[in-house]
Amino acid sequence: MTQVFLASRNAKKLAEMQRILAEHVPDIEVLGLDDVTPYDEPAETEPTFEGNALIKARVAVEATGLPSLADDSGLCVDALNGMPGVLSARWSGSRNGSVDRDRANNELLLDQIHDVPDERRGAHFTSAVAFAYPAGAGGVVEHVVHGTMPGRVIREMRGAGGFGYDVLFVADGHELTSAELPPDEKDAISHRGKALREIAPFVAGVLTGL
Numbered sequence: 001m002t003q004v005f006l007a008s009r010n011a012k013k014l015a016e017m018q019r020i021l022a023e024h025v026p027d028i029e030v031l032g033l034d035d036v037t038p039y040d041e042p043a044e045t046e047p048t049f050e051g052n053a054l055i056k057a058r059v060a061v062e063a064t065g066l067p068s069l070a071d072d073s074g075l076c077v078d079a080l081n082g083m084p085g086v087l088s089a090r091w092s093g094s095r096n097g098s099v100d101r102d103r104a105n106n107e108l109l110l111d112q113i114h115d116v117p118d119e120r121r122g123a124h125f126t127s128a129v130a131f132a133y134p135a136g137a138g139g140v141v142e143h144v145v146h147g148t149m150p151g152r153v154i155r156e157m158r159g160a161g162g163f164g165y166d167v168l169f170v171a172d173g174h175e176l177t178s179a180e181l182p183p184d185e186k187d188a189i190s191h192r193g194k195a196l197r198e199i200a201p202f203v204a205g206v207l208t209g210l
């Protein structure tokens with residue numbers, strides 16, 4: 001069994017990552033924030049998903065000494081020139097528990113694009129997944145991949161699965177929102193699924209070589 005630390009405060013995101021990794025990295029044991037000594041989690045100060053994913057993974061490996069994965073992700077809405085983007089998690093400014101936060105974010109987004117016609121409601125989810133691991137003499141090696149899921153923002157919230165903006169998002173070629181899709185179907189087409197499947201062989205190689 002080889003251990004990887006997943007640096008995320010979002011339990012539902014963490015569950016997705018765990019599920020996808022378990023399928024694609026043999027004998028992986030995934031640890032979360034509750035399994036390690038608490039450390040100061042960094043602010044997400046970068047203007048890009050990649051930059052923020054790297055901050056989270058780098059601080060995680062420095063704090064835990066474990067090979068660490070982090071995802072930074074968000075919804076980029078065409079009619080909002082790519083926003084909420086890296087600000088997706090706190091778009092409504094709310095810092096409460098995740099269900100309240102998600103609801104406030106979704107209500108604000110619906111209001112903002114209320115007058116945008118159906119043909120201009122395109123959007124995509126993006127995920128940057130960063131992997132950082134110790135490499136001797138205090139060094140850290142970093143690797144980043146990206147995944148996207150194109151689709152559109154609908155006019156009412158539908159579904160109870162997933163998290164965040166899933167209730168408002170219908171992927172291209174689908175009718176159900178990503179909150180209505182069974183988890184394995186979301187993983188098969190999601191930004192996070194694509195990024196994690198791309199990085200999985202690399203993670204597996206590093207873990208077996210460590």
Ligand SMILES: O=P(O)(O)OP(=O)(O)OP(=O)(O)OC[C@H]1O[C@@H](n2cnc3c(O)ncnc32)[C@H](O)[C@@H]1O
Nearest residue numbers: 008009010071072073074075088089163164165166
């Ligand atoms: O930073 P960590 O601790 O991992 O957890 P977080 O929820 O703050 O995660 P991000 O900073 O990456 O912000 C991502 C936000 O983008 C949205 N988002 C990302 N991926 C999503 C997905 O698969 N489905 C729905 N919304 C998603 C959702 O609002 C997330 O809170």
Ligand SMILES: [Mg+2]
Nearest residue numbers: 009044072089
């Ligand atoms: Mg965050």
